[in-house]
Amino acid sequence: xxxxxxxxxxxxxxxxxxxxxxxxxxxxxxxxxxxxxxxxxxxxxxxxxxxxxxxxxxxxxxxxxxxxxxxxxxxxxxxxxxxxxxxxxxxxxxxxxxxxxxxxxxxxxxxxxxxxxxxxxxxxxxxxxxxxxxxxxxxxxxxxxxxxxxxxxxxxxxxxxxxxxxxxxxxxxxxxxxxxxxxxxxxxxxxxxxxxxxxxxxxxxxxxxxxxxxxxxxxxxxxxxxxxxxxxxxxxxxxxxxxxxxxxxxxxxxxxxxxxxxxxxxxxxxxxxxxxxxxxxxxxxxxxxxxxxxxxxxxxxxxxxxxxxxxxxxxxxxxxxxxxxxxxxxxxxxxxxxxxxxxxxxxxxxxxxxxxxxxxxxxxxxxxxxxxxxxxxxxxxxxxxxxxxxxxxxxxxxxxxxxxx
Numbered sequence: 408x409x410x411x412x413x414x415x416x417x418x419x420x421x422x423x424x425x426x427x428x429x430x431x432x433x434x435x436x437x438x439x440x441x442x443x444x445x446x447x448x449x450x451x452x453x454x455x456x457x458x459x460x461x462x463x464x465x466x467x468x469x470x471x472x473x474x475x476x477x478x479x480x481x482x483x484x485x486x487x488x489x490x491x492x493x494x495x496x497x498x499x500x501x502x503x504x505x506x507x508x509x510x511x512x513x514x515x516x517x518x519x520x521x522x523x524x525x526x527x528x529x530x531x532x533x534x535x536x537x538x539x540x541x542x543x544x545x546x547x548x549x550x551x552x553x554x555x556x557x558x559x560x561x562x563x564x565x566x567x568x569x570x571x572x573x574x575x576x577x578x579x580x581x582x583x584x585x586x587x588x589x590x591x592x593x594x595x596x597x598x599x600x601x602x603x604x605x606x607x608x609x610x611x612x613x614x615x616x617x618x619x620x621x622x623x624x625x626x627x628x629x630x631x632x633x634x635x636x637x638x639x640x641x642x643x644x645x646x647x648x649x650x651x652x653x654x655x656x657x658x659x660x661x662x663x664x665x666x667x668x669x670x671x672x673x674x675x676x677x678x679x680x681x682x683x684x685x686x687x688x689x690x691x692x693x694x695x696x697x698x699x700x701x702x703x704x705x706x707x708x709x710x711x712x713x714x715x716x717x718x719x720x721x722x723x724x725x726x727x728x729x730x731x732x733x734x735x736x737x738x739x740x741x742x743x744x745x746x747x748x749x750x751x752x753x754x755x756x757x758x759x760x761x762x763x764x765x766x767x768x769x770x771x772x773x774x775x776x777x778x779x780x781x782x783x784x785x786x787x788x789x790x791x792x793x794x795x796x797x798x799x800x801x802x803x804x805x806x807x808x809x810x811x812x
Contacts, residue, residue: 468498469498470497470498470501472541472542472545473545475544475545475547476505476508476545476546476547477547478508478511478512478513478546478547478548479511479804480511480512480513480803480804481511481803481804481805482511482752482756482802482803483513483514483763484752484755484756484761484762484763484764485510485511485512485513485514485752485763485764485766485799485803486512486513486514486515486516486551486725486763486764486765486766487507487510487512487514487515487516487765487766487768487769487785488515488516488517488725488726488765488766488767488768488769489503489504489507489515489516489517489768489769489770490518490768490769490770490771490772490780491503491504491517491539492517492518492519492520492523492535492539493772494772497538497542499772500538500539500542501542502790503769503770503786503790504542504543504545504546504548505546506769506770506786506790506792506796507546507548507769508546508547508548509800510785510796510799510800510803511799511800511802511803511804512548512799512803513547513548513549514548514549514550514551514763514765515543515548515549515550515551515765515769516550516551516552516553516602516725516726516765517539517543517550517551517552517553518553518555519536519552519553519554519590520554520555520556520572521554521555521556521557521558521583521586522556522557522558522559522572523535523536523556524536524586525558525586527558527560529585529589531586531589531593533593536590536593536594540594540597540598544597549599549600550597550598550600551598551600551601551602551644551723551725551765552590552594552598552600552601552602553601553602553605553647553725554586554587554590554601554602554603554604554630555573555603555604555605556572556573557572557573557574557575557579557583557614561575561579561582561583562574562575563576569614569615571614571615573611573612573613573614573615574613574614574615574616575614575626577622577625577626580625580626580629581629583626583629583630584626584629584630584632584633585633587601587603587630587633587634588633588634588636588637589637591633591634591637591638591641592637592638595637595638595641598641599640599641599642600641600642600644600679600723601634601641601642601643601644602644602645602647602681602725603626603627603630603631603643603644603645603647603677604623604626604627604647605647606647606648606649606683607619607620607623607626607647607648607664608620608648608649608651608658608659608660608661608664609649609651609657609658610656610657610658611657612649617656617657617659618658618659618664620659620664620667620668620671621667621671623664623668624667624668624671624672624673624676627643627645627668627673627676627677628673628675628676630643630676631643631645631675631676631677642678642679643676643677643678643679644677644678644679644680644681644723644725645668645673645676645677645679645680645681646665646668646677646680646681646682647681647682647683647725647726648661648664648665648682648683649661649683650683650684650685650700650704651700652698652700661683661704661708662697662707662708662711665708665711665712666711669711669712669715669717674715674716674717674720677720678720679720679721679722679723679762680708680712680720680721680722680723681722681723681724681725682705682708682722682723682724682725683724683725683726683727684701684702684703684704684705684708684724684726684727685700685701685702685726685727685728685729685767686701686702686727686728686729686739686747686751687700687701687729687737688736688737688738688739689701689702690702690743690746690747690750691703691747691748691750691751691753691754692750692754695707702727702747702751702754703754705722705724705761708722709722709758709760718760721760721761721762722758722760722761722762723761723762723763723765724755724761724763724764724765725765726765726767727751727764727765727766727767728748728766728767728768728783729743729744729747729748729783730744730779730782730783731743731744731782731795732778732779732782735779735782738782741793741794741795744795745794745795745798745810748766748795748798748799749798749799749802751764752764752799752802766783766785766799767780767783768780768783768784768785769784769785769786770784770785770786770787770788770790771784771788772788773788774787774788785799794810797810798810
């Protein structure tokens with residue numbers, strides 16, 4: 408005879424897990440209960456500990472602007488290229504700029520990319536830019552603003568496979584110029600120097616296309632007009648050419664590119680010339696040679712300017728330096744880097760036509776993200792000051808140092 412189910416025929420069926428548990432042999436169920444009684448309290452304690460750790464984790468440092476600072480230096484030609492555009496934590500922006508001031512560098516170059524602030528239809532979000540400018544001012548630093556890159560809507564469609572952030576067609580030169588004008592207007596009286604584009608003589612920086620000095624001259628013309636309409640006193644820096652001997656489609660010699668700019672009458676569209684000059688493995692006093700890329704290549708740039716009647720236009724070296732990367736063939740030893748860097752400052756101080764030399768770079772937010780740039784930096788991502796920082800600081804501040812002769 409079939410046994411009667413006390414729950415009735417209409418009782419809901421057991422869940423699969425419950426049924427499997429009831430089907431287990433008693434010994435297995437006993438094992439599960441024993442394991443549960445042993446480990447569940449431990450797991451509970453770990454959970455409580457984790458919550459406690461989260462609760463007591465240090466909050467990000469509170470950012471207080473503090474009283475205005477001034478830069479103490481014996482060498483106003485010292486400048487550094489910061490990378491604060493990529494820094495998202497405000498306290499790190501403040502700490503970086505404080506270290507720049509403490510080192511004795513009165514000037515920074517900072518990148519303000521168009522797509523980072525563009526919100527379409529002539530609207531901009533200046534929140535991050537405002538933060539950088541505010542902290543730079545508070546530290547007593549002069550800012551040279553480097554402007555460039557392209558928002559997605561101004562680049563060719565993705566199906567054309569040319570979506571590089573550096574791809575700007577002439578159809579949108581006026582839009583870029585409008586951004587330049589908006590930037591200059593917003594920071595009028597606070598930022599008095601703007602660089603138009605970066606290394607346009609490299610395909611990498613020209614949207615993967617062959618470098619085109621004629622197109623860059625037109626971009627410079629429109630940007631110059633927009634900048635001066637916003638602030639007649641602003642200084643527009645043209646060029647920022649990469650030092651290179653290449654003659655292929657991937658690059659154009661900086662000397663040839665500049666010659667063409669003068670042929671096009673572009674001298675009317677920049678107030679100062681931005682120059683990039685790196686030492687690589689050569690010391691700072693290595694003599695200039697058209698067939699060599701070294702620090703004094705800037706003297707060949709100067710010769711072109713003089714030959715075209717532009718001797719009164721100053722040069723600002725907005726990128727320079729040496730790397731001490733032990734795995735790179737174009738680097739030097741740390742001691743050589745210190746000596747060459749200090750010699751470069753001495754060279755620039757002796758050139759009446761050169762205003763500053765800006766070391767690439769001061770600090771990279773994440774060293775591992777760009778190993779090559781990290782070995783150019785003066786300060787590591789965790790704010791450890793490298794020996795080259797200590798040497799530049801002693802030189803700038805007039806202190807005794809074992810790094811100085």
